[in-house]
Amino acid sequence: MSYDWTPLLLSFKLAAVTTLILAVIGIPFAWWLSATRTRFKPALEALVSMPLVLPPSVLGFYLLLAFSPNNFFGKFIDQWFGVRLAFSFEGLVIASVIFSLPFMVHPVQSGFQSLPASLSEAACTLGKSRFVTFLRVLLPNIKPSLLAGMVLAFAHTIGEFGVILMIGGKLPGETLTASIVIYDEVGSLHYATANFYAMVLFAVCFTILLVVFLLNKKILRAGG
Amino acid sequence: MKISLRKNLGAFALEVELKVEEGELLALTGASGAGKTMLLRCVAGLEKPDSGTINFHDESWYDSARGICLPAQQRRAGFMFQDYALFPNMTVRGNLEFAQRKGASRKRVDDLLEMMALGDLQHSKPATLSGGQKQRAALARALAAEPRLLLLDEPLSALDRETRLRLQDEILAMHRQFGLTTLIVSHDVSEIYKLARRVAVLESGHITREGAPADVFGAGHEGGKFRFAGEVLAIEQADVVFAVSILVGNQIVRIIATPDEAAQLKIGSRIMLLSKAFNPMLQVV
Numbered sequence: 001m002s003y004d005w006t007p008l009l010l011s012f013k014l015a016a017v018t019t020l021i022l023a024v025i026g027i028p029f030a031w032w033l034s035a036t037r038t039r040f041k042p043a044l045e046a047l048v049s050m051p052l053v054l055p056p057s058v059l060g061f062y063l064l065l066a067f068s069p070n071n072f073f074g075k076f077i078d079q080w081f082g083v084r085l086a087f088s089f090e091g092l093v094i095a096s097v098i099f100s101l102p103f104m105v106h107p108v109q110s111g112f113q114s115l116p117a118s119l120s121e122a123a124c125t126l127g128k129s130r131f132v133t134f135l136r137v138l139l140p141n142i143k144p145s146l147l148a149g150m151v152l153a154f155a156h157t158i159g160e161f162g163v164i165l166m167i168g169g170k171l172p173g174e175t176l177t178a179s180i181v182i183y184d185e186v187g188s189l190h191y192a193t194a195n196f197y198a199m200v201l202f203a204v205c206f207t208i209l210l211v212v213f214l215l216n217k218k219i220l221r222a223g224g
Numbered sequence: 225m226k227i228s229l230r231k232n233l234g235a236f237a238l239e240v241e242l243k244v245e246e247g248e249l250l251a252l253t254g255a256s257g258a259g260k261t262m263l264l265r266c267v268a269g270l271e272k273p274d275s276g277t278i279n280f281h282d283e284s285w286y287d288s289a290r291g292i293c294l295p296a297q298q299r300r301a302g303f304m305f306q307d308y309a310l311f312p313n314m315t316v317r318g319n320l321e322f323a324q325r326k327g328a329s330r331k332r333v334d335d336l337l338e339m340m341a342l343g344d345l346q347h348s349k350p351a352t353l354s355g356g357q358k359q360r361a362a363l364a365r366a367l368a369a370e371p372r373l374l375l376l377d378e379p380l381s382a383l384d385r386e387t388r389l390r391l392q393d394e395i396l397a398m399h400r401q402f403g404l405t406t407l408i409v410s411h412d413v414s415e416i417y418k419l420a421r422r423v424a425v426l427e428s429g430h431i432t433r434e435g436a437p438a439d440v441f442g443a444g445h446e447g448g449k450f451r452f453a454g455e456v457l458a459i460e461q462a463d464v465v466f467a468v469s470i471l472v473g474n475q476i477v478r479i480i481a482t483p484d485e486a487a488q489l490k491i492g493s494r495i496m497l498l499s500k501a502f503n504p505m506l507q508v509v
Contacts, residue, residue, distance in 0.1 A: 118309035121270050124296045125303040126323045126369045136322065140313035 003196050011178040011201070014089070015157040018096040019104075022153045025097075026104035027146065031134060033105065034112035049106075051099045060166025063095050067167060087169035092177075095167055096157045103152040111145025112138060144216050151212045155205055225373065225405060229266055229276030229286070238262055238273075238429040246281075249399050249406040251416040251437070254426035260409045261306075263426070264375045267407065268303045269296030280373065302371030302404075304379050308362040310350035316361045317346040323368040336364040339401075340394065356387035360394065367402065374406040381411060389474055392418050413441060413494050413509060414453040414473070441496065441509045452497040453509070456489050468506065472497060481506055 033044065051059060066073045067085035077083050085091035115138060123133040139146070161179045168175030170184070178197045185194035227242040238259040244250050252260045265271040267278060269285065272293055278286040285294045311319055320333045337343050340360040350358060359379060366374060379395070380388045392415055399406055399419075410416050416423050417437045425433040425440060433440045438451055454472040459481075461467075466486035468479050479497070481489070488508050489495065496509050 116307060116309065118305040118307055119311065121296075122303065122305060122309035122311075124270065125268050125299075125301060126365070127297045127300060127325065128322075129297065137311050137313070141311070 003193065006173050007176050007178040007181040008197065008200055010089075010173065010176065011158050012204075014092055014096060014177060015154045017093050018100055018157045019150050019154045021093065021097050022100060022104040023150060026101060026149070026153070027108055027139075028134075030105045030108035030149075031112050031138065034109050049102050052102050056099070056160070056162025057166055059099060060095070060163040063091075063098075063163070064167045067091050067094075086167065087171060087175060089174050091167055092164060092175055095163050096160060099160060099163050100153040100156045103156045104149040107145045107148040107152065108142065111142035111149075114145075115141055147212055147216060151208065155208065158201065158205060225267075225281070226277070226279045227263075227267060229263075229273035229278060231262065231266060231271070231273040233259060233262060233429060236429045238266075240426070240429075240431055242424060242431065244405055244407065247403045247405055248422065249408065249420050251420035251423040252407060252409045252426060253411060253416060253423055258426040259429045260426050261377055264303070264377050264407060264409060267373075268301045268375055269294060269299045270303070299373075300369070300371050301373040301375055302366035302369060304362050304366050304374075304376045306378050306381070308350075308358045310353075310358060310361055310365070312350055315347050315349055316342055316353070316364075319350070319361060319365045320368040323365045325370060328368075328370065332370075333368060336367055339398070340364045355383050356391060359383060359387075359391060363395070363398065367398070371404065374404045376406065376408040378409050378411070380415065386474070388412075388415070395419060413437075414455070417453045451499075454495050454497050456491055456493040456495055458491060459486055459489055461486075470495065470497060479506060 033041065033048075038044075064086065065071060067077075068074045069078050069084065069086065074085055077085055083090050085094065119137055119141070120130075120133050123137050124130075128137075159179060160177075161183070164175065164177055164180060165183075168177070168180065170176045170180060178201055182194045182197045182201075185191075185197070225244045225246075227240060227244070229238070229240055231238045236259075240259075240263055242250075242263075252263065254260055262271060266273050266286075273286060273288070275288040276286065277284065277288070280299070283294075284290070284292050285299055286292060310316075311322065314322060317333065317337065320336060321330075324333065337346050340363065342357070342360055342364060345353065345357060345361075350361065353361065359382075363376075363379070376395075380391055383391065395408075396419060408419060410419070420437060422435065423437050423440050424431045441453070452472045454470040454477075456468060457471050457476065458469040459466055460469075462480075464483070466481045466483065468481045468486065468489060470477050470479060477497070485506055489506070494509050496507050498507060
């Protein structure tokens with residue numbers, strides 16, 4: 001019996017793209033959050049953490065409304081970028097980025113906060129710009145946190161179900177991810193097929209986490 | 225350099241008027257929380273005073289009236305932190321090279337490593353260094369950036385006595401060689417005597433005394449011919465008098481004290497040892 005690998009590949013593609021985008025925007029954002037003195041910080045932190053407590057259906061519902069070409073945001077993206085967000089891979093990516101944001105931001109932010117302030121101050125008195133300090137002093141010293149953030153974001157996106165169900169529309173090769181297929185196959189009583197997808201997800205996720213923890217131990221032992 | 229600044233610190237305000245001569249090594253002392261570190265941070269540009277001016281030569285670093293506050297990056301004030309703040313991801317040499325200005329020669333790093341006796345440790349990460357080695361690496365790193373001013377925040381307080389004495393010599397040698405205007409925060413009277421010609425005492429944000437260490441620490445009016453700062457190590461009763469063991473520099477001397485004098489002393493007391501004619505006497509500082 002041969003199985004369709006497309007949903008699995010789609011899940012991993014979605015997770016990879018999401019993690020990449022989160023690394024680019026989430027890490028600088030976590031740095032900013034760790035250093036900012038704005039009085040809106042508690043509100044921002046609460047917003048970032050919302051996906052942890054909110055039912056995925058709530059977020060999915062509002063994203064669906066926002067992505068709709070009949071509404072402002074969806075229309076704007078459609079007209080200016082020619083991208084239809086509802087029921088498309090691009091839409092899933094945006095939803096996953098929002099939904100996995102706390103998984104990237106939290107570990108990285110606490111990583112930055114664990115560094116003594118004197119490190120950035122020392123770089124500052126040595127005439128280094130904030131950007132150089134960020135790149136060469138701060139980032140290399142929070143490698144375990146960066147790794148944790150990326151892995152959690154990746155794994156959480158693989159496991160995402162509710163939001164994708166709400167805004168994906170189960171288009172094969174476009175929005176039908178492995179987690180949705182498992183649900184559908186069980187619903188149609190195809191336990192063997194569901195088991196195949198479930199096993200692959202289980203094995204791959206376990207392997208990723210195992211490699212990460214092994215690497216992390218090595219990094220920690222090497223003293224960063 | 226002329227400093228005239230005010231900054232609210234909550235319980236009290238830091239209000240300091242201070243003039244530092246070119247090439248001078250000035251010590252700042254005073255109880256913890258008196259505002260010494262804050263003063264250094266304001267000069268370095270890590271904190272912004274509420275009002276006042278900071279002028280370095282004819283350059284304005286801070287001027288509240290004119291709205292000037294030069295960023296720390298442009299002040300070129302070398303700062304040595306109490307925790308040394310070495311970058312853990314870089315080797316000792318890497319720390320120094322990172323600190324260098326664009327186009328600076330590698331030879332300067334070599335020279336500094338040699339001067340601070342760090343040649344053998346240049347490829348080690350900071351985590352593997354002892355306290356004294358970290359201190360030397362931090363000083364070398366501050367110098368690698370070619371600062372115009374050196375700010376040392378209790379550079380030696382975390383070290384054992386022997387290392388401290390050796391590093392005091394190194395700081396002195398470094399100061400002689402580079403002639404850098406230097407502000408050093410220290411609690412240690414003997415250290416201040418050894419390093420600085422002038423000391424300012426900060427109490428609750430104000431400079432209350434300022435001058436040569438001997439005058440400031442209250443021995444000036446005694447007219448003694450020799451003065452040494454020391455620390456009481458032991459007080460033993462011998463018949464009607466007391467034998468007091470005192471550490472001066474790294475020598476231990478025993479001095480006889482009357483019961484009245486001994487009553488003023490405790491183990492660990494900072495004292496001044498005066499030799500007046502042939503009668504040494506003790507005075508608590």
